[in-house]
Amino acid sequence: MKRVVILLAAAFTLMWGACSDPYADQVFKDTDKMPAASFMEANEDVYSLWVDLLKYTGLFNTVNLNMDYTCFVPDNEAMHKYLQAKGKSSVRELDMEEASNLVRYHTIASKQYTTSDFPDGMFPDSTASGDYLSLEMREGGFQAFYINDEARIKELNITATNAVIHLLESVLTPVTGTIVDNLDENYTLMLDLLNKTGYEKLLSSIYMNGVKYRYTLFAVPDDVFAEAGINSVASLAVYLGETNNDYTDPANKVNRYVGYHIANSAYSFADMNTDIDNNTSKNVSMMASNTLISMRLVNEMFFLNYNEETKKGISVTRKNLNCKNGVIHVVDGMMEITEPKATKVTWDLTDYPELAGVCEKYQLENQSKTYTRSLAYDILNCYKLSGGYGSDYTYHLANKNEVMYKASNHDCMFLNLGKYGWIQMESPMIIAGKYKMSLVHYNQALKTKEGRWSVIVDGEYVGVQVTTWGSSTSKSEMITTTIGEVEFTESVPHTVRFMAGDDYYSYLDCLIFEPIN
Structure with missing residues (x-):
């Protein structure tokens, strides 16, 4: 899962509620020393319509607060075009809810993102x-950054x-609705398939049990x-060779076909291109059990499930x-279930939606402070543990200056589970x-x-015991230690257990599986 961040709406309500302007009585002479809203007000030739929008919505004061903001602001020309398209002559003719959402949608209220902090894909x-x-850099370098x-x-x-x-040359269109809400009249069969298989409820939800999934x-x-x-739906069943009309059955071919089109994480197009070079590929788990989709670059062109023959x-x-709960990509083919070739698998041991749901910060870049979340033994189903008194397992998100x-x-x-304590989890699907x-x-x-840690896969010890201290006597660093070789006869997820060989603590990052021959 690529960087799922759980930031509850209530937190934004508090941050963006009514408040007095801390700079209301202050006169600025140097525009370089102004907070954002006042800076824009002082440069009315560029920002006057956006400033009017801030004042109309009561958010001018908020954008002046002593906090960290990233503001994607359409210039006056962009705002004129936006208003003209809506048949409005002034921002004050906009519906208040629409106007407020427009400001909020253009503002990240937790961090200052310069180009050096820009992600490759979703913020x-x-x-x-x-x-x-989402962010995309097209041909043209720094003059070709596109939002959404x-x-x-x-x-x-x-x-x-x-x-x-x-500064933007056009106004962003705020996200409205879930994935299901955003499927229009061009996707009537897709909508019917989601309904008949039960996936419609999933893709219509933003929160499940208090956790925001994407x-x-x-x-x-x-x-x-x-x-x-x-x-x-019936003709698809015939096409797939399915005679059982219980499409909610996870084993049903129609159900599996639909699940094969859903990933349990939000991947922007740039995210899908990450970690692959030209003529290389990676496999990503899909929601249908034991299925993977291949993402490949061929002569700099991106393909799903590319067939080399x-x-x-x-x-x-x-x-x-x-969308409010993820992202839609439209494809030009049926995208039937296939089993891709084995590729290198990098399995992040923290890569579970359930873990993301209990962490205020999760898989974020460029953090100035370290974030940790101590986890009770029974809080998550994705990890099973056994440890002695005083043992600990904690999620650790490193700050940008840490080795980690x-x-x-x-x-x-x-x-830190104590000698013979263990933690067990399930891997993503790995090709046989x-x-x-x-x-x-x-x-x-x-x-x-x-x-010291022993690694046990599907009940069998693999290779040699790994030590996470002392590979160097002078330098603390992130390293990769070979465990051994493992052979899988089936393309399925696997159970992996780490068993402690002493009382020392360790920071474990990921397991790497590299195909042999």
Whole structure:
């Protein structure tokens, strides 16, 4: 799961509620020393319409607060076009709820993002409206940053005392509705499939048991189905060779087909291109049990489930359709279930939606302070544990100056379970084959080797005992230690247990499975 951040709406309500302007009686002479709203007010030739919007919504004072903001602000020309398209002559003719949401959607109220902090894909912090913006850099370098695939940043890194402002040449369209809400008349069969299989409820939800989940849907349009002679759920069942009409059964081929189009995390188009180079691929787990989708670059073109024999794959025709609970990408093919070839698997040991749901901060970049979340033994179902008195397991998100910041997604599991204590979890699906298995961990400099762990996969010990202390006597660093070789006869998830060999604590990052031959 790529950087799922749980920021409850109540927190934004408090941050963005009515408040007095701390700078109301202060006269500024140097625009470089002004807070964001006052800075924009002083540069009315560029920002006057946005400033009017801030005052109309009562958020001018809020944007002046001594906090950290990233403001994506449309210039006056962009605002004129926006108002003209809506048939309005003034921002004060906008509905108040619409106007307030517009400001919130353009503002990240937790961090100042300069270009050096820009992510490759989705911003890890949500906007003040609780939504997530995506970023793409196209040909043209710093002049070709696009937000949500719709608005180019025309001027970068404009600094105020409490914010970074990025000037937009068009207004962003605020996200409204869930994934299901955003499937229009071009996706009637996809909607019917979601309804008949029970996935509609999942993709219509924003919170489940108090946890905010986000998903990716690869949506097949009606015309793509029609090209295959499919115009109903029943005809898809015939196409797939399914005779059971209980489409809610997870083993049903129609149910599995739909689940194969849903990922249990929100992947922007840039996220999908991350960690692959030209003519290489990666596999991503989908919601249908024991299924993977291949993401591959071929001659700099992105494909899903690319077939090397036919030289064909599935293309994304519309990307980054952001929704309240995830993102939609439109595909140009049926995208039937296939089993891709084995590739290198990097399994982040913190990569569980359930863990994300209990952490205020999770898999974030460029944090100035370390965040930790001590976990009770019975709080999460994704981990099973056994440890002695005083044992501990904690989620650790590193700050940008820590050695552990180099960990996958900048986080680790801190474990101190006592000798013979253990923690057990389930891996993502791994394609059948033989692999070299390695552990990425923080190595504490020490003269002796300590922090010992045995790794048990599906009940069998693998390789040698790993030590996480003492690989170097002088330098503490993130390192990769080979465990041994493992062979899987089935393409399924696997049970992995780490058993402690001493009383030392360790920071474990991820397991790597590299195909052999």
